[in-house]
Amino acid sequence: MAQTSNLREFQEAILSKLKDAANQVGGESSSRLGVTVGDKRFLVNLQDVKEVLPVPPMQLVPFTKPWFLGVANVRGNLYSISDLAQFMGMPATSKSTNNRILLLSTESTAQVALLVDSLIGLRSVQGMQLQSAEDEADFFSLNLYKDAEGGDWLELDIEALVQNKNFVQPI
Template sequence: MSAASAAYIKLAEYYARCRDKAAELPLQEDLVQYWSGIGFTLDGVRYVAPLDEVSEILKVPAYTRVPGVLSWMKGVANVRGRLMTVMDLTGFLNKSPTMQERRRRLLVIDEGDLYTGLTVDEVLGMQHFPVDGYLDEAPELDDAVRPYARGAYQRDDECWAVLSLYRLADDPRFLQVASTG
């Protein structure tokens, strides 16, 4: 037998073994699809923001208060040479922050002309939910949050409402920060 024939036979054996082992792999239809977002807490409740709506997560930077604005408009900050408004999401939703300000985090919206940081109590990192765990409406959702919710995901007997930062930014009340009294 020539060296080329021996090599060909060896390759054929490898191919047969690989094909036999591949039969044990799961079929494509057994794969679970996931939706991902950024988990965070407000007033002790867990939420998730769509991944494409959060441009970055920051510690709350030093900011300058602006006179004549509502209390939840914390001020403006210079973030890498850009002027960012710092808004307290818990204050806007009439909730109480559960963390000290220095421990809170910002979810940053950078969409068109809007560059805003929303303070949240805690960021829980990237969260992955099976797509089949999606609910059209989040059960037991607070009325202040409901207009900004886009359903919810159920995982391990826990419900995470999807809070759309873009829906929040489209609300005229959110953009109207001047104090009228």
């Protein structure tokens, strides 16, 4: 149990330091959190993520859309958990030890978490080429980037996602 607590504290400290560094620069940090969702790779602004955790036990909520997985107790707070892949029209996320939930930190919503296939880690958009994301607009994308290896990265617009009427009403 002590190791779990230490790992959580370590993760929280890293996220806190990254957010502080972005604020000290006085602007937007070029670092993003890289995650996989289905067969796509996404970049998530660090300001939009409160915490990243392994998938906790969930309580199902009857009569909701298939992508709404239920609610989970995270240190005394209830979070609604949604399968991001399934919400975006991709196949449901396969259960794996690599799955993670992103606890979102937005002003427009409370206690929302997204299930992702896996966490890739921090990525800098400074070393990537900005592309047109017109074809991917349905995926709540801000930008499309191409990395040095030619891989595509979609920057997820968390605010647009959590304000989407279908996302807000999972019934």
